[in-house]
Amino acid sequence: MATKELESIRATLANALDLMKAQGAEYAEAQFSTAVDRGVNVRLGKVEGIETSKSMEIGLGMRIGDRSQSVQISSRSVQDLSEAVAKLALSLKLKPENSYNRPADMALLSKVRHNRSLDLVDRSKLSIDAMADQAKQAEAVALSVSGVANSDGASSGYGRYLSVGVDSRGVEFISERTSRSLSVSVIAKDGEEQQVGGEWTSATYASDLLLPDAVGRAAGLEAVRALNAGSAPVQGKYPVVFHPDIGASLLGHFSGAINGKAIREKSSFLTDAMGQRVFAPGISVCDDPHLKRGMKSSRFSGEGLPTEYLVLVENGVLKSWLMALESARRLGLENVPQIRGATNLTIEPGVLTPDQLISDIQDGLYVTSLMGQGVDTVSGSYSRAAKGFWIKNGAIDFSHPVDNVSVSSNLKDMFLNMSVANDLRRLRSSKAVPTLRVEGMSIA
Amino acid sequence: MSDVRSITDRFFFGATGMDPDRVTDIVTSTLRRADGGELFLQRSMSKSASFGDGRLQSAGESLDQGFGFRFISGESVGYAHSQDLSERTIRSLGSSTKEIRKHADTTLGFMTLPSGVTVPRLYAIDNPLLDISDADRIKILEDVNARARSADPRIIQVTAGVSTGWNVITIIRKDGERFDDVRPMSQLYVEVVAEEAGRKKKGMSILSGRMSLSDVFTHNSWQGAVDNAVRKAIVNLGAIPAPAGEMPVVLANGWAAVMLHESVGHGLEGDAARKNASVYANKIGERVASKGVTIIDQGNIPGARGSLHFDDEGNPTKKNILIEDGILQGYMQDSINARLMGVAPTGNGRRESYQHAPIPRMTTTYMAAGEYTPEEIIASVDRGIYAVDFAGGQVDTVSGSYVFAPTEAYLIENGKIVAPVENAILTGNGPRSMQMVDMVGNDLELSLTGSCGKDGQSVSVGVGQPTVKMRGIKVGGTQPS
Structure with missing residues (x-):
């Protein structure tokens, strides 16, 4: 970025820190984020819209004793900043004392404080x-x-x-x-x-x-x-195979269920599962914060701690949570690697091709789209409407599309009865999985 | 509106150093060769507090402000936005929107829009952030937590939050006409988790309205909201697996109309209809629902979440009958789609914020009351589902397919409610389901909550309906019937 822009941001941040110190802050932090976006929409060969945006946000946080408070504002005007800091100081006094959410100790902070080694900036021009x-x-x-x-x-x-x-x-x-x-x-x-x-x-x-x-x-x-879709031949229990883009949502449910806050509040179906088998043998779930060009790669967490490669599930066994520093302290789990959010999360690939993974299914469902919000991460109960194709005699039957098929089970059972193909594409999304197969889901 | 203008003047001009006449000149000169467009100025202030784990989790305020500049050329739109409220940035980003003219192959001439319309006041102009002190907001949450935990020993977790927002906006149109509004919004939510014999179930309740938080509590009791969340969680602890198969479904009055919103409402938005991307496209005057089904979208109900004095393009909101006695009457329109379809705007051009161009959106969408009592409707069902509450749903507007997962539902047998059920999902096709409405109740209720997402934009909406019975809906449960 332009040095001039960076210098102006640093000046705003320094001013914000000074304002908070003047209000009695013993610790203060400030973050300046900017985004420039351009997009073009076309329809039927014509440009329908061109959008340009320049946005910024300033996050401010301060701490006095064991009370802390934070605020986000989208104005860098001196008046708005000083008003925001004054309100911040006032509302801080209303907060209960909380020693668990103090900042990370200096000694624990990441020594690398930029992401230049991760290749995250494409400098090519695009008109x-x-x-x-x-x-x-x-x-x-x-x-x-x-x-x-x-x-x-x-x-x-x-x-x-x-x-x-x-x-x-x-x-x-x-x-x-x-x-x-x-x-x-x-x-x-x-x-x-x-x-x-x-x-x-x-x-x-x-x-x-x-x-x-x-x-x-x-x-x-x-x-x-998808045209001329029918319904599933007969209701009952069948193997269900998820296209990678759709299976990624299952990984999303998993990452929600191992989040430290859910564990602390006992609002996850995996609350008591540490060290236990939660996926089928052979399945590993990994998080790689150092993936080159990865969409969520970073050398440091949102709280400034160093990030490293984490195996969350190894050979089916749950090995690690992901959590914020406050949750870690409350749970007495202050080992650094798990104190961060998910970055580039994957279910690791297996050895079978997707065709081989399906080849022994006589009757089953291949899912290309899911709708509805019938997932409860407290109990694990899972029930959504699927669109896709019927699997017959070991192959996807593209001449037999199905729509509005409800698939239900419990996430616990789904993870334990899962097998994986070899078609993982790591850069596809920050949550990427290969083709997934789950045994014994109820289809109606 | 002169009081309102003194507020918008203070935020957008007094505080920024911009001059209203010079800004109007920038708008009219930048848009000189445009078919239409406007500058949308917004300052959005909010305050929220949340409680969980028996203590205050967060409390704070936020501020977001900025402008959006739209240049309409034929069917195409150039749009730019920024948080920097300065004449310089409005001029330069505004100018960048002219690029759309190079790509648009037609202009359709200047758009003419309603002008000089006065509308009755739907919500107060007072700053709702000053309504209840921060300390009292936290006290309310402590009371909510205490009441929920003492209601039943099986309640193991309570999370609750209050929030209030104040959205100050000014629109300056291509023709120089200026619109000002100050839009309040407040909400209380309560979510509890109950546990028994290793089973955990959630219950949730929300009170909300386009009003101050104290007005929300004047119209509704927070104690009632807490009791309702607890009741739902406890009811669900006793839920049996839902049956599977095709059967009648009775939807309760109020919030269950989210199904109407998803399965019918989205297909009646003008952009989907114009692009032939809706199952309801080209069907005006045709029967699209059973006789007795009348569906209305109304943006001017006082205090309702979806209500606005005028939409985000400056067009006044109103009551629009979409389907009358089963016959399709019209679509919900913003200015662009209305013009391209040769009809008048309906006051449904809405946007999440200055960061988005307006598109056709719902406001408060409801089904008008019919003649049956809810008891008669339930008594008419031999075996079916009574669905009371939903976490939400989803629809594919192109095919009309929808899916809903009730969070509170019951099995009906021989005309009586026999047991709560879990894991019921209702799937179907919106237009077909509307043809299967058998009975419409006399107990119309508007729900107090709702937000809707479309094209990455979330806006507050309302829904409502009386008790409604539909034949032959597919219920995907886990219990073969």
């Missing part, structure tokens, strides 16, 4: 015209798939993000990253029936995106294949 062309191309390919009748639009975007955090002990953390994205959504029609199909790709680097043709073809095929 609005080039972005529009990519979106148009992806849409054109999607519309060319036989049976696709309409477009819901395509978009291309980039963003550049900078965050500078300082505290009253003279510590400074700085992080910069970029993101690029392309997506398209089209509609297939057959008589009165219409179905939508979409595909997206996002990455830190433009060169890691799927190509527009691949994005368009996937969206078109998804829409056309």
